[in-house]
Amino acid sequence: xxxxxxxxxxxxxxxxxxxxxxxxxxxxxxxxxxxxxxxxxxxxxxxxxxxxxxxxxxxxxxxxxxxxxxxxxxxxxxxxxxxxxxxxxxxxxxxxxxxxxxxxxxxxxxxxxxxxxxxxxxxxxxxxxxxxxxxxxxxxxxxxxxxxxxxxxxxxxxxxxxxxxxxxxxxxxxxxxxxxxxxxxxxxxxxxxxxxxxxxxxxxxxxxxxxxxxxxxxxxxxxxxxxxxxxxxxxxxxxxxxxxxxxxxxxxxxxxxxxxxxxxxxxxxxxxxxxxxxxxxxxxxxxxxxxxxxxxxxxxxxxxxxxxxxxxxxxxxxxxxxxxxxxxxxxxxxxxxxxxxxxxxxxxxxxxxxxxxxxxxxxxxxxxxxxxxxxxxx
Amino acid sequence: xxxxxxxxxxxxxxxxxxxxxxxxxxxxxxxxxxxxxxxxxxxxxxxxxxxxxxxxxxxxxxxxxxxxxxxxxxxxxxxxxxxxxxxx
Ligand code: SF4
Numbered sequence: 001x002x003x004x005x006x007x008x009x010x011x012x013x014x015x016x017x018x019x020x021x022x023x024x025x026x027x028x029x030x031x032x033x034x035x036x037x038x039x040x041x042x043x044x045x046x047x048x049x050x051x052x053x054x055x056x057x058x059x060x061x062x063x064x065x066x067x068x069x070x071x072x073x074x075x076x077x078x079x080x081x082x083x084x085x086x087x088x089x090x091x092x093x094x095x096x097x098x099x100x101x102x103x104x105x106x107x108x109x110x111x112x113x114x115x116x117x118x119x120x121x122x123x124x125x126x127x128x129x130x131x132x133x134x135x136x137x138x139x140x141x142x143x144x145x146x147x148x149x150x151x152x153x154x155x156x157x158x159x160x161x162x163x164x165x166x167x168x169x170x171x172x173x174x175x176x177x178x179x180x181x182x183x184x185x186x187x188x189x190x191x192x193x194x195x196x197x198x199x200x201x202x203x204x205x206x207x208x209x210x211x212x213x214x215x216x217x218x219x220x221x222x223x224x225x226x227x228x229x230x231x232x233x234x235x236x237x238x239x240x241x242x243x244x245x246x247x248x249x250x251x252x253x254x255x256x257x258x259x260x261x262x263x264x265x266x267x268x269x270x271x272x273x274x275x276x277x278x279x280x281x282x283x284x285x286x287x288x289x290x291x292x293x294x295x296x297x298x299x300x301x302x303x304x305x306x307x308x309x310x311x312x313x314x315x316x317x318x319x320x321x322x323x324x325x326x327x328x329x330x331x332x333x334x335x336x337x338x339x340x341x342x343x344x345x346x347x348x349x350x351x352x353x354x355x356x357x358x359x360x361x362x363x364x365x366x367x368x369x370x371x372x373x374x375x376x377x378x
Numbered sequence: 379x380x381x382x383x384x385x386x387x388x389x390x391x392x393x394x395x396x397x398x399x400x401x402x403x404x405x406x407x408x409x410x411x412x413x414x415x416x417x418x419x420x421x422x423x424x425x426x427x428x429x430x431x432x433x434x435x436x437x438x439x440x441x442x443x444x445x446x447x448x449x450x451x452x453x454x455x456x457x458x459x460x461x462x463x464x465x466x
Contacts, residue, residue: 249439256433
């Protein structure tokens with residue numbers, strides 16, 4: 001497939017690994033923010049092919065994992081109502097709430113439907129005027145343009161049976177929170193290419209300068225990641241700290257202006273709680289007052305929500321990069337993709353699920369990388 | 379849900395109030411909204427997130443990146459030998 005296969009070329013991958021080994025003189029800790037990148041790094045064994053002492057810390061960039069338990073519990077309370085058709089991206093269905101998940105609720109008769117695009121949820125609302133249709137609008141900057149358009153469409157169609165349960169999170173404030181933490185070990189970031197495709201990278205420039213961290217906007221294929229790592233280490237070795245763009249084929253400095261316009265027409269920036277991390281100021285989107293009638297939290301009284309995480313789950317520390325799934329006593333024993341205890345085991349972008357899929361720390365490997373990068377040539 | 383994938387625009391459709399397209403992902407085809415990439419033409423590659431194209435793949439930049447990656451060991455050799463690095 002074009003723009004995919006050529007960025008998986010094993011010969012070039014090998015060259016890049018060699019080049020990274022050649023230029024690295026010191027140990028470095030890099031964070032890939034995006035869970036999709038974590039998945040590729042772990043699956044292809046890229047993190048293990050890096051020079052000794054160069055460490056990839058896996059960031060909090062899995063929207064499913066950071067959606068707060070309280071929002072999941074609210075989703076469950078709304079989805080359980082007989083007058084509601086609850087629509088969601090598929091990844092959210094198995095995320096454990098305090099007592100159950102959306103999939104179990106569906107099995108017990110709730111009308112929970114998976115949609116591929118939020119426009120599908122709007123279509124369902126048009127087709128079912130007698131029912132209330134609620135869409136679980138979660139995600140980072142990448143899904144915000146789609147979710148915003150769904151609300152804008154519902155408004156222009158004058159729908160009064162469509163609402164969204166919003167839990168949108170933003171990358172730059174999370175990076176700042178990580179850098180502000182007294183235990184922060186991150187020396188450079190690979191920024192998520194598709195987040196920047198929407199928002200551009202101007203927001204990252206003051207972060208790179210203020211904290212003196214290199215930030216490389218990076219794509220998602222193995223060669224993109226290897227080149228991103230190479231560019232970040234080159235900056236670290238040379239003592240530079242600027243924003244660079246590895247993913248020029250899809251990202252422009254100003255991002256996608258038209259998408260930003262719709263996002264900011266519908267959403268306002270406000271505080272958000274991240275599951276496992278806590279409240280981060282100005283780190284999410286909320287509906288603007290003009291669109292308040294599309295707010296599911298206002299339309300449905302969900303009562304008092306008392307949340308409870310599974311006591312064994314250390315997802316919070318994993319999402320902040322201070323622990324790995326291998327530090328969790330439940331990993332692979334009590335917690336696996338079939339029976340997840342915490343959100344990072346559910347989503348394909350979650351760190352725990354990425355480790356599990358690659359067989360890390362398990363008796364029998366469950367997957368094999370595309371190519372063997374484990375033995376550098378030199 | 380959060381993963382974006384590149385696909386080729388094989389048909390542009392009138393979706394009523396929104397411009398829509400049929401996008402081919404190496405065999406699998408899905409409908410996507412082009413509202414955010416008005417410059418996209420038939421045959422272009424776009425990055426799709428949850429049914430929306432958020433970016434057009436720039437062919438020239440894609441070729442440049444690949445060219446650069448292919449010559450990475452020559453660059454390294456030049457640098458080892460103390461030559462001026464080629465302009466990226
Ligand atoms: S392995 Fe399971 S229980 Fe442990 S941190 Fe990950 S999601 Fe939580």
